[in-house]
Amino acid sequence: MTLLAEQTTTVAADALEAAEVAVLPTGSTEQHGPALPLGMDHMAAQAFARTAADREDAVVLPTVPVGVSVHHRQFDGTLYVTEETFERYVRETLSSVTEHGVRKAVVVNGHGGNSAALNRVARTLRDEETAFAPPWNWWDGVGDLADDLFDENGGHADAMESSVLWHVREDLIQPDRLEEAESGASEGWGEAVHGANVGFDTIDFSETGAVGKPTQADPEKGERLFEAASDELHALIDWLAERSLEDCWPADHV
Template sequence: MYVADRTWPELGEYVAEESVAIVPLGSTEQHGPHLPLATDHLIAEGLAREAADRTGFLCTPTVNVGVSPHHRQFHGTMWVDAPVFRDYVESMTRNLAYHGIDRVVFVNAHGGNVEHLREVGRRLRDDGTIYAVEWMWDESIPELVDEAFEFNGPHGGPKETAMIQHLAPELVRDDKLAAARDGGVRDVDDVEFLERYGARTFYDAIENSGNGVFGDQTDATPEIGERLFEAAADQLVRLLQWLDDQRIDDLLAPAHVDPQPGSRRPDRAGSGADGSR
């Protein structure tokens, strides 16, 4: 169920019976000479809509600009500052809580969003508003991704190429796959400046890859993309069904532990007979 396609009475019927919502999030950022800037949000929306179709759960519009300043040197990349992103997603999720939703999955396809979505989830859980978790598609199927490609790459590589070949083949510049591989970094292990003495010593993608991408894009095929998509969608559906089965009280933050037996810690009324502290 896609929220924007429904009327308000229909959505009232939904929240009378269900309490789960799916929020897709991605980015609008460079993905090399072969993939569109829409890559991340196309993947997130595709998986979110598929899971919504399979489960009947509510899917919101996609947040398609994320935290991407590390790609800003490449034309067209758009981003918002991290605090703005967190506040926006938190506010949007509180809207869902206002209407009766109490558990949310952030279906994410952009690595730059991960830590911020997890922080939003913590904020919302800590104040008892809603239970929200971040879900990253490739992290749900790591073995399959590793088996599919010899040189995968964390950005603009064969896994994302294969997914877009499956979801939106008309947007893939197939004649640029070899150029993407040759102008980027085929083997991430060859990058010398990823880390020094335990510290990550770079901030922007261009510092490691001249065209912004990693991996061997020529290994991607639509068939592999379909396998990745179906496997990730299966994992997402399982997560949603698990979430739906839980008691909300078991998902929200536990209460503070009681004082130790024999503790002389004063109660909130005061430590003395007269209530003085």
């Protein structure tokens, strides 16, 4: 298994020479209501990323466990860094991998709050022609399946997230508290007044920190979501592995 952190430097040399794509899991350590652990986001990202560990053309990097989560700060246990800190950390981590010859990457992201920073990282690295590293949110490719499985708008610690974690880390979910989570949850993310967003922090619109209908969570549905999203991830890695670096860089002026 090519989990970079578990290899010696001599073994890593061979793995990096063979690799076309680095896989970097990122997430958060933040509240996910009374039924899910604080590490939900980075644990999910890590689980998806590690499905690539048996590929000879990929190397899986250590997980970044703390992200941009200031909007959850009123709930106990939440850790967070600024967007600038997170952006710089991820960018420099990916830049360091290029020194070992791997210049294409997928950032497997488990936390929506990281998205803006990760998009800037991807653009900066591409503009510099340092690396091509598109971010990949595991939920983006399974929206239709989630709609078929659940009756919710969702957004955080919902049925979809709860189901996925129930599948990958059954030991950490508390099913008997899903009803409690839903009792104080909001139906959707945020709060709007006359077209303006006034839900700056999660506590502004959710008493328990959950959003959606977590009581609909089911581990078998989580397995279906995990497998479907993993297929999407591997298809992306295939695409990147086959793509030349020249085709990754910004186009010249017409």
